Amino acid sequence: MQMSMRVKEGLQHIPELDGLRGIAILAVMGFHFSGDTPVYFGKLAAVYWAFFYGGNGVDLFFVLSGFLITSILLHTKESPQYFSSFYARRVLRIFPLYFLAVALFFYVELPWLEHLYGARSTLRSEQIWYWTYLVNWHDTLGNIVGAMGHFWSLAIEEQFYFVWPLAIWLCSRKRVPLLCIGAIVLSTALRLVCDLRGYEVEYIHRATFTRFDTLALGGLLAWIATDEHWMTVAQRCFKFVAPASLVLFAANEFAHAELGRFAGYVTVSYSLMALMCGSLIFYGIAHTGDGTLLAKITRSAFLRNAGKYSYSMYIFHLVAKREAMVPIVNALRGYGLPLSIAIIFGMVVCGLLTYAFALLTWNAFEKHFLKLKDRFPYDLPADTRIATVTTA
Structure with a gap:
């Protein structure tokens, strides 16, 4: 089987996963840029609802992260640098841009907004939640900060990176599933x-557990992808799970x-x-x-480029919305364009600005x-070859 041959050679770069990451970031931006109500879209309300479900792009990011990180951990488990190299490489990938964004918000944008509106914000006292990657728990208490609200998912992923390597290391390969x-x-x-018990949806949405x-x-998919037998079983199940999960959803x-x-x-x-997102990722793995x-489609240059820069796009896309959306929409409304068209045009411009900044x-x-x-x-045994892997 072609897939098992690739797995035996070690971690491989899967271009289709870059494209799926591109779909995820475009979906999330569409959700955030489209506003809070379909009323603004008038006769194009159906367009709004298409963007509304784009918020589930975060779920696709989660499954991708689970797959990619577990793939790395499974293939490097025998390395003496299993923990040290994993965390060092994660820090280099995630921390610099994240902490740059936090610093820019609290020490550049927030003071500018305070000066603009002549009032000191209470957000300064809450920044510890962002510096410590615990903001999702801050949000579950009802303290969501719109300007940085999307950072909750980054906090959950970081908490996952913190505990998952130890969990995989303590398990034998057979016990990983x-x-x-x-x-x-x-x-x-x-x-x-x-x-x-009727907990608030936002609590359920942002609580790690x-x-x-x-x-x-995603971790289960990573294990399945290393075993020829279970890949065959999963391919049979995929034909049922993918459409069934879509219909039931x-x-x-x-x-x-x-x-x-x-x-x-x-x-x-x-x-x-989660099942729908997992089905997409499994399709990308099995059909690479x-x-x-x-x-x-997922190998297209457009989606792969969006996927390559998706981390920065995710972190900074709300800056483009805050600074550009309202002026653009108001300007276009001044020329007599319908509100729905002005919003869609503003979304495109904000998307381009986000991409340029990324x-x-x-x-x-x-x-x-x-x-x-x-x-x-x-440092892996000689019979284990590590090629390039697409990472989050």
Whole structure:
């Protein structure tokens, strides 16, 4: 089987996963740029709802992170530098841009906004949550800061990186799927308890233990991708799971629209979304390099470029929205354009601005730290070859 041959050779770069990351960041930006209500879109309300579900691009990011990180951990488990190299390389990939963004917000943008509006913000006293990657827990208490609200997902991923390497290291290879399934079941059960007790949706949305199943599902996919037998089994299941999860998700959303929130709605919605995202990633793994339509789309230069710069785009895209969306929409409205068209045009411009800024930060900042990752190699047995891997 072609897939198993690639796995045996070691970690491989999978271009389709770059494209899926590109889809994820474009979906998230569409969600944030489109505003808070379909009313603004008038007769184009259907366009709004398409963007609304783009918020689930975060789920795709989670499954991707679980897959990619677990792939690395499984293939480097025998290395004496298993922990040291992993954390050093993660720090170089994540910390510089993240802390730059936090510093720019609290020490450049926030003072400017305070000067502009003549009032001192209370946000200064809350910045410790951002510096410590605990902002998702700050948000669950109802203290969401709109300007930095999207950082909750980065906090969850960092918490995942903190505990998952030890969990994988303590497990034998055969027990890794049990670890992943156990994490999925436990996280889903905890989410269901919160759901049935009527917890706020934002609490369930941002609490680490209620979202860990999505990351663990990616970890399970990583283990499956190393075993020829389970890849064959998964390919058979994929034909059923992918369409079934989509149909059930649509039915669950329809029931919610008709009945309002009902017991178990949030749990079912998140679990089915995780399965859909997992199906996309599995498709990318199983069909890498082939001529199927979805594989060709995810290998496109446009999506792969968006995926390459997605980290910076995710961190800074709300800056473009804050600084550019309202002036653009107001200017276009002044020329008599309908509000819906003005918003869509503003979304495109904000997307281009975000991409341009991400391109700048990559070349002027990020790539210089990424070059340092070569100083932290994994010393692996001679029969284990590590090629390039797409990382989050």
